[in-house]
Amino acid sequence: xxxxxxxxxxxxxxxxxxxxVIYALMMREVITRYGRHNIGFLWLFVEPMLFTLAVxxxxxxxxxxxxxxxPITAFAVTGYSSILLWRNMPGRLIGSVQPNLSLMYHRxxxxxxxxxxxxxxEFMGATISFIALTIIFATFDWMSLPEDLLKVIEGWLMLxxxxxxxxxxxxxxxxxxxxxxxxxxxxxxxxxxxxxxxxIVDTLPKEGQDAIxxxxxxxxxxxxxxxxxxxxxxxxxxxxxxxxxNLVLTVLGLAKMLKISREVTPE
Amino acid sequence: MIRLHDICKSYHxxxxxxxxxxxxxxxxxxxxxxxxxxxxxxxxxxxxxxLSGAERPTxxxxxxxxxxxxxxxxxxxxxxxxxxxxxxxxxxxxxxxxPTDKVEYVQEFSELGSYLREPMRIYSSGMRARLAFxxxxxxxxxxxxxxxxxxxxxxxxxxxxxxxxxxxxxxRALIIVSHDMGYVREHCSKLCVLSQGHLSSFDDADEAYExxxxxxxxx
Numbered sequence: 001x002x003x004x005x006x007x008x009x010x011x012x013x014x015x016x017x018x019x020x021v022i023y024a025l026m027m028r029e030v031i032t033r034y035g036r037h038n039i040g041f042l043w044l045f046v047e048p049m050l051f052t053l054a055v056x057x058x059x060x061x062x063x064x065x066x067x068x069x070x071p072i073t074a075f076a077v078t079g080y081s082s083i084l085l086w087r088n089m090p091g092r093l094i095g096s097v098q099p100n101l102s103l104m105y106h107r108x109x110x111x112x113x114x115x116x117x118x119x120x121x122e123f124m125g126a127t128i129s130f131i132a133l134t135i136i137f138a139t140f141d142w143m144s145l146p147e148d149l150l151k152v153i154e155g156w157l158m159l160x161x162x163x164x165x166x167x168x169x170x171x172x173x174x175x176x177x178x179x180x181x182x183x184x185x186x187x188x189x190x191x192x193x194x195x196x197x198x199x200i201v202d203t204l205p206k207e208g209q210d211a212i213x214x215x216x217x218x219x220x221x222x223x224x225x226x227x228x229x230x231x232x233x234x235x236x237x238x239x240x241x242x243x244x245x246n247l248v249l250t251v252l253g254l255a256k257m258l259k260i261s262r263e264v265t266p267e
Numbered sequence: 268m269i270r271l272h273d274i275c276k277s278y279h280x281x282x283x284x285x286x287x288x289x290x291x292x293x294x295x296x297x298x299x300x301x302x303x304x305x306x307x308x309x310x311x312x313x314x315x316x317x318l319s320g321a322e323r324p325t326x327x328x329x330x331x332x333x334x335x336x337x338x339x340x341x342x343x344x345x346x347x348x349x350x351x352x353x354x355x356x357x358x359x360x361x362x363x364x365x366p367t368d369k370v371e372y373v374q375e376f377s378e379l380g381s382y383l384r385e386p387m388r389i390y391s392s393g394m395r396a397r398l399a400f401x402x403x404x405x406x407x408x409x410x411x412x413x414x415x416x417x418x419x420x421x422x423x424x425x426x427x428x429x430x431x432x433x434x435x436x437x438x439r440a441l442i443i444v445s446h447d448m449g450y451v452r453e454h455c456s457k458l459c460v461l462s463q464g465h466l467s468s469f470d471d472a473d474e475a476y477e478x479x480x481x482x483x484x485x486x
Contacts, residue, residue: 004357
């Protein structure tokens with residue numbers, strides 16, 4: 001019959017169980033969030049696509065073209081897709097432990113599984129949306145495909161890392177300090193226009209450039225844009241700095257997360 | 268076997284640290300039926316969470332060489348916007364079993380029929396409880412945890428549960444946590460009493476009853 005996993009599993013068995021739990025949580029979350037009505041789980045990437053599309057049309061309509069030589073569509077798609085990554089991930093993890101507490105009566109379900117499953121959903125949504133929009137717009141000749149695909153992927157993964165690390169840190173902190181949830185929304189709002197989504201660093205004066213590059217995500221956005229249209233623009237970034245910042249966030253986030261998972265009390 | 272060794276558990280409260288369990292030692296062997304008695308607030312639910320592994324002790328160690336269930340018929344983990352079937356699939360997924368051949372059993376045992384495919388928010392509390400019990404029977408654990416008397420549904424369903432748990436799974440270990448002496452006495456061979464953070468074990472039911480009775484009236 002069904003033998004449950006042995007009480008003291010090997011590392012491979014443990015990983016297999018964790019994979020199983022994360023998959024189960026993802027399916028549960030996707031069905032809960034999007035339901036089975038109309039297009040169902042397709043909302044996962046249609047929702048971010050609509051957002052990006054709306055912003056693209058808005059920026060196009062406002063004739064923001066004058067800020068750079070870039071075609072507005074490509075500019076908006078790369079910019080807004082990046083925002084989706086680092087802004088939605090923390091939003092999904094803040095306050096995600098409480099509603100899932102009772103699941104932790106199943107011993108194999110841990111805080112990290114709840115976090116990872118939600119991060120994967122956000123990553124998939126934003127990534128599919130980014131790729132789909134690029135292909136669709138390229139088909140209609142509204143934007144061109146990236147000049148250096150590898151660079152775009154690297155930049156995207158760096159932004160993903162940043163988003164995940166920030167999300168885990170804020171999600172874990174929010175368990176102990178309610179104020180995190182209150183502060184994150186206005187903070188995200190303020191950082192959004194500074195994140196490099198709506199401008200390129202090269203248009204700023206020198207001092208402004210140095211200051212703004214302290215924000216880790218802007219390095220990633222610039223890198224992605226260089227991958228897209230490196231021959232047209234001058235990008236400014238320091239990927240080593242971004243990696244360091246990501247690493248610090250990751251270590252802090254994981255430490256805090258381990259602490260709350262030790263203390264978590266299912267209802 | 269499950270062995271709790273020198274377990275202490277305390278919680279932060281606004282009044283400072285509150286120690287719920289103090290140096291608790293207990294061993295549950297394979298197939299053994301253990302009852303843990305305690306008044307309201309004696310730390311019974313904390314015991315359940317530590318035994319199931321949902322929570323970690325403040326100090327001490329827990330050794331587990333058999334698989335332990337989640338608290339039997341526990342329905343708190345249901346996502347009520349989802350259907351009973353979705354929740355069934357979730358349980359199957361996290362325990363790594365195939366849901367396809369379980370659907371019929373759950374549908375029949377929980378007496379939900381076609382309601383299994385409806386969102387759980389339209390279920391009555393009886394329907395939810397019946398589904399919760401049926402799901403608890405899906406995984407063949409070595410040891411089942413029971414938090415309070417299992418009284419699910421009407422008399423007929425109750426009988427069905429008794430049969431499924433105490434007859435068909437008579438070879439499994441059971442840990443029943445309750446304040447009801449009669450229920451615990453009926454099903455358990457070893458009795459423990461939880462009082463003021465300490466756990467005392469008894470092999471003789473009368474002795475345990477005597478002790479529990481005194482503990483209730485002491486405070």
